[in-house]
Amino acid sequence: MLALCCGCAGPGGDEGRAPGAPTGVTAEAGSATSVHVMWNALPGVSAYEVYRGTTKVGDVPGSGHMLDVTRLTPSTAYVFTVRARDDEGRLGPRSREVRATTPAVVAADRTPPTRPGGATGRAAGSRAVQLSWTAATDDRKVVSYDVFQGGVKIHSVGGSQTATVVTGLRPGTRYSFTVRARDAADNLSPAGAAVRLSTDPDDEAGQDTAPVDFRATTHRADGAYYIDLAWVPPPVDGVVTEYQIQLDGQTVTSLVWGGTPPRDRAAHSFYVGREAGAGHRVRLRARLPDGTWGAFSAERAVTTRADHGDTDGR
Numbered sequence: 001m002l003a004l005c006c007g008c009a010g011p012g013g014d015e016g017r018a019p020g021a022p023t024g025v026t027a028e029a030g031s032a033t034s035v036h037v038m039w040n041a042l043p044g045v046s047a048y049e050v051y052r053g054t055t056k057v058g059d060v061p062g063s064g065h066m067l068d069v070t071r072l073t074p075s076t077a078y079v080f081t082v083r084a085r086d087d088e089g090r091l092g093p094r095s096r097e098v099r100a101t102t103p104a105v106v107a108a109d110r111t112p113p114t115r116p117g118g119a120t121g122r123a124a125g126s127r128a129v130q131l132s133w134t135a136a137t138d139d140r141k142v143v144s145y146d147v148f149q150g151g152v153k154i155h156s157v158g159g160s161q162t163a164t165v166v167t168g169l170r171p172g173t174r175y176s177f178t179v180r181a182r183d184a185a186d187n188l189s190p191a192g193a194a195v196r197l198s199t200d201p202d203d204e205a206g207q208d209t210a211p212v213d214f215r216a217t218t219h220r221a222d223g224a225y226y227i228d229l230a231w232v233p234p235p236v237d238g239v240v241t242e243y244q245i246q247l248d249g250q251t252v253t254s255l256v257w258g259g260t261p262p263r264d265r266a267a268h269s270f271y272v273g274r275e276a277g278a279g280h281r282v283r284l285r286a287r288l289p290d291g292t293w294g295a296f297s298a299e300r301a302v303t304t305r306a307d308h309g310d311t312d313g314r
Contacts, residue, residue: 019084032105126171136181209294
């Protein structure tokens with residue numbers, strides 16, 4: 001289901017209204033007794049509440065968007081939701097439910113995984129970096145990888161994953177990242193070699209946060225003209241649920257997906273009037289999982305036609 005909002009304020013930004021439900025919520029087992037929960041940041045939020053079933057298990061400051069839920073039972077399925085709270089103490093609705101199952105723990109497992117190797121990375125625009133590494137090994141199984149920025153854990157991915165995108169960084173800033181592997185018994189490996197990277201100095205310096213393969217055409221229906229857009233979401237870690245469309249240099253529409261947003265090709269069509277031969281310029285950008293806006297896509301030019309009305313964006 002796709003919700004449209006033209007010229008509206010972002011979630012949590014309206015006076016007297018509770019924040020919206022957090023989006024992009026994921027849950028991944030970090031060990032036999034812990035689950036790592038993440039979500040997209042919302043503007044204007046002072047804190048988040050994380051629930052296991054109906055029980056609140058943690059509070060997270062508004063600047064954060066992750067929590068390690070600990071003291072869980074091995075081989076158990078859990079359901080998690082997240083709620084946002086504003087400065088006035090108003091609680092928004094629960095997010096969609098996400099599920100994670102902790103693995104079984106092997107008694108007397110005191111052997112940590114090996115150190116992840118071959119760590120590399122590159123800047124992905126001004127607020128994100130892409131990291132990859134070589135899989136660690138364990139006498140049982142690697143359940144997850146923890147990513148550290150300096151000495152602080154900032155991210156976690158499943159044990160089958162050897163690459164990720166870290167978002168929420170500052171433009172033009174140098175960072176040092178390390179990766180550690182974790183097994184079901186919560187044994188943590190030594191840190192892999194540090195990866196030192198600098199983010200781009202501004203939002204337009206790198207396009208890795210921009211939607212790609214962006215195309216625009218027009219069509220006519222019932223005497224009116226519409227612009228049809230198609231694109232591939234930017235390659236970021238997490239789910240993109242919101243896009244902003246600019247027409248002729250002005251923001252005209254925000255798209256917010258409910259349910260399951262497209263991970264491959266996305267599409268949208270919107271009304272532009274009844275005038276034939278009108279030229280327009282259009283581009284869009286995504287709200288990234290950390291709550292910031294990514295870079296704009298390439299700009300496309302389209303013209304409504306009096307005959308058939310289909311024109312390719314250039």
